[in-house]
Amino acid sequence: MEIGYFNGEFVPLEKPVIPIDERGHQFGDGIYEVIRVYKGNPFMLDEHIERLIRSGEAIKLPFTQTIDDFKLLIKQAIETSGLKECSVYLQITRGIAARGHLFPDVPVSITMTVREAKPISEDIRNKGVSTLLLEDERWANCYIKSLNLLPNILAKQKAHEAGCFEAILVRDGVVTEGSSSNVFYVKDGVVYTAPLTRHILPGITRIAVKKVLKTLELPLMEQQFHEEELLNADEVFITSTNSEVLPVVKINETVIGRGIPGDITSQIYHQFQELVSAL
DSSP, X not given: OOEEEXXXXXXXXXXXXXXXXXXXXXXOOEEEEXXXXXXXXXXXXXXXXXXXXXXXXXXXOOOOOOHHHHHHHHHHHHHHHTOSSEEEEEEEEXXXXXXXXXXXXXXXXXXXXXXXXXXXXXXXXXXXXXXXEEEOOSOSOXXXXXXXXXXXXXXXXXXXXXXXXXXXXXXXXXXXXXXXXXXXXXXXXXXXXXXXOTTSOOOHHHHHHHHHHHHHTOOEEEOOOBHHHHHTXXXXXXXXXTTEEEEXXXXXXXXXXXXXXXXHHHHHHXXXXXXXXXX
8 A cells, every 4th residue: 555654653645744844844955765666676775875865965964864774764664555566755854843044953854655656658658758948947956856846847847738748958058957857868879968967966767777888888978968969869768767768759849860769768778677677
């Protein structure tokens, strides 16, 4: 069953648990992770927790839990739910205190949900998706997986209203990433993606794809690129925990390649599935 967790207690999802003075609610003062679970096994759990801790350190969250503590809690939540194909959402905020801008001297709050996974349909995956180029209006520290996602939400909604699956963000002419994904393209057999900077979230599926490319002996270039390069690519794909490896066949009004998922993208996706099957 789908379950929730709040500060030490597993609770039904419909039970209200967040106090009015919770700082995530008041300020977006917190961080989060989304972890995909296959066959009851969380995928790349160490990498997710390491990123969570880095984000916490970046905003000076005073939690004392270790990697092993978080791993135990997440695995306990999965076992309690009984779900095998699911997603775990883990959130940590600066805690519960009367509203004020300075950091309060209170314990952090930890909330979590375990819900059934909603994988991309095979029909969508086989056809590929359309995307929309938009100006990147997010803050300067996108490498932190913080709760401050309003610009991402607005971009995703604008893309949806235009009939697109995702928004691809551009900052000063340079492609950064999607509203909830990392962006890759293929040109002349070489795979390209943006290098990690403070403007890029270090995606966990991005790490997995780098492993896959080594296995497939496909070259990867991590370098800045402009929207013109993306529009002239042979293939484009996006990656995220929930989308995995998803081909892009149209950006704005430009058809990418032959307008169908490319051969290299398909190889990468199938090899990614091999990683998942090995869990």
